[in-house]
Amino acid sequence: MATLLSANLEPTMNRLGNAARSAAVQLASAPSAQKDAALRAAAAACRREAEAILAANQRDLAAAEQRGLAPAMLDRLKLTPGRIEAIAAGLEAIAAQPDPVGTELARWQRPNGLDIARVRVPLGVIGIIYESRPNVTADAGGLCLKAGNAAILRSGSESFHSSHAILAALQAGLAEAGLPASAIQLVPTTDRAAVGLMLRMSEQIDVIVPRGGRSLIERVQADSRIPVLAHLEGLCHVYLDQAADPERARSITLNAKMRRTGICGAAETLLVHQAVADRLLPPILAALAEAGCALRGDAATQALDPRVTSASEADWSTEYLDAIIAIKVVPDLAAAIAHINRYGSHHTDSIVTDDAAAAERFLAEVDSAIVMHNASTQFADGGEFGMGAEIGISTGRLHARGPVGAEQLTTFKYVVRGQGQIRPA
């Protein structure tokens, strides 16, 4: 658990990679019952070792306070008995999900008698690079295991000791179920150079999943030689259409912005059709202000409420993750769609309207992973979608778009069964 010198880093990472590759081979053919037993044993170990995990977390918290980490960050880092129970329950929930591996996605016969099946298989070795929340260690490790993948986790330096304590519980679960401990590994150093090495281990890692702020994701996307499942920011919009029901407009906006401001599905920008702005906006602005939300708007919005300060161009592309909202009055539906496609992060965007044609146009033309009609953007969540746990919401277009759960951590192969067929000239 000691921080390694950089000189030892490359062989260490290589060893991790080779161990993960071997574990992945074993996991690929591990029966569902064995993987689920490991997940349940890991949950039990989390509960059994709760005190050790809390003690490790205390070390992280003390160091973080000393370095003057912001209260919001300290809260993300902090574990409590309740949060450890949630981690354990999360592992059990993953165990209760169906195993995606082995599913026949399609099967057909060719006229020449060849039988072709498309079958789900694990991705292989997944490298996950994340920041402060220690629970990601269990969520990400558990989901990778469920889908038959080996995981190499690189936790943030703030949660270094907490993550290692949680890892110990995960590895205890693996051992109890007879699976290799190297199925889930943690990079044993806070040296940032380890990330650079991970991104070039293309022989040993099949996919990189970065979880964190914009600078981390951008660095990973720029430097990685390995395919990346990008989880970019959630710059989500609510658009109140000309035909929006006023009460729905109010409750959805309030919920989308204020239920929890720090999650990627929280709305950051409110767009309003000009024909109804005068009528719809004032009560919504008042309710947001009352709930403690800072209001930043264009001139039309400022004219409606003195609490609205002037929004700058930068506000349309800022993910606040805080009790701040940017508000703009737009000439029509087309302008709302154009604004979202230009400034949004292709994550989750919602239209509030009673006009079915307007809704269908919005759903078709907004180019985001999740598009919604008359619903809060805060539903952007694998659990809320009924997909079980998630690593995050992918804003990339390839492979996995939207919530990434165990199923999205698989690929497939074609299995072709013949009776001696050869291809004619």
Add this chain to the structure above:
Amino acid sequence: MATLLSANLEPTMNRLGNAARSAAVQLASAPSAQKDAALRAAAAACRREAEAILAANQRDLAAAEQRGLAPAMLDRLKLTPGRIEAIAAGLEAIAAQPDPVGTELARWQRPNGLDIARVRVPLGVIGIIYESRPNVTADAGGLCLKAGNAAILRSGSESFHSSHAILAALQAGLAEAGLPASAIQLVPTTDRAAVGLMLRMSEQIDVIVPRGGRSLIERVQADSRIPVLAHLEGLCHVYLDQAADPERARSITLNAKMRRTGICGAAETLLVHQAVADRLLPPILAALAEAGCALRGDAATQALDPRVTSASEADWSTEYLDAIIAIKVVPDLAAAIAHINRYGSHHTDSIVTDDAAAAERFLAEVDSAIVMHNASTQFADGGEFGMGAEIGISTGRLHARGPVGAEQLTTFKYVVRGQGQIRPA
């Protein structure tokens, strides 16, 4: 069509990218009938302009001969009236396929009444970088169009004029159907710097598909800031198991190696179980030699036929694309699987056996896009799979694995329909 100076390259590529992005927005909502009409009109234009295409091809051929291109390369480059007819027929075959866009992949209701649908949508703008075959211009452009994507094509310098003549036919088809000509564009220069620029146009290109030799693919994978659908080489294996039927072993090996040696599904290495090598191999070696195939084997194979020269370590990882085969006698099935997973390119591998358990183990444990039992590796082809045309066989694990047709050139979005739902605290 003139070669641009590098000084003009960046603005030119930017203009191409912006035009493609606009075209992609239009294509995303273009009805199937309009896209299919464009494909059929492009086929008609290919036939109508056959002489102009042949004349352009003559310019390419003359230049290639002057530079002393190898005969095999000249043959790849050469167009004939028959090959132009095949290009036209290929475009019509793409038109006849079902439109993947708009398909509902899944739809379910949540207990809170939210209705969630996963719907296929185009990927956006696809950049395709390829080498000498001019028909890729039509195949790739046509498949992108079918799936509602805009294409930026970068043809090899050898086929520069041929590709532009084919492009003219494609753009004529687009115009006739009322679609923007910028739906399919060709980089108007042979300057290699254009590839470097393409790989960084992440705002304007969503996916890069390289088609060509190993050095091209490796360069693209190393330099691209855009997700890559990799089409690596096909280092395909045939494994003759202890329980292989001798006649099947012979016919499948001959077909997999010699039907066409220059395609990615051609077998490059033959593995044979040691218990049956003495009995199975001699007639196969004789037949291969008679068919003009050079034989390179390990000591055990050399002992069986004087025509077998010594295989070096490099042979196990060489994609010959030629009438050469590497042959190795292995102790058992597990050794065959280990050899394939170590030296293969995860493309297509086949076992010949009458032992069902051995077959199932091979199909499960060989980690390739396509695994086969008692069938020739030369069936690795989108058309043979019944998927219509293909851009190639993806050896990557993310998004598309195996044959890449129109369906694989799409992504999906989640469409969530509510009645005012907000997420509980």
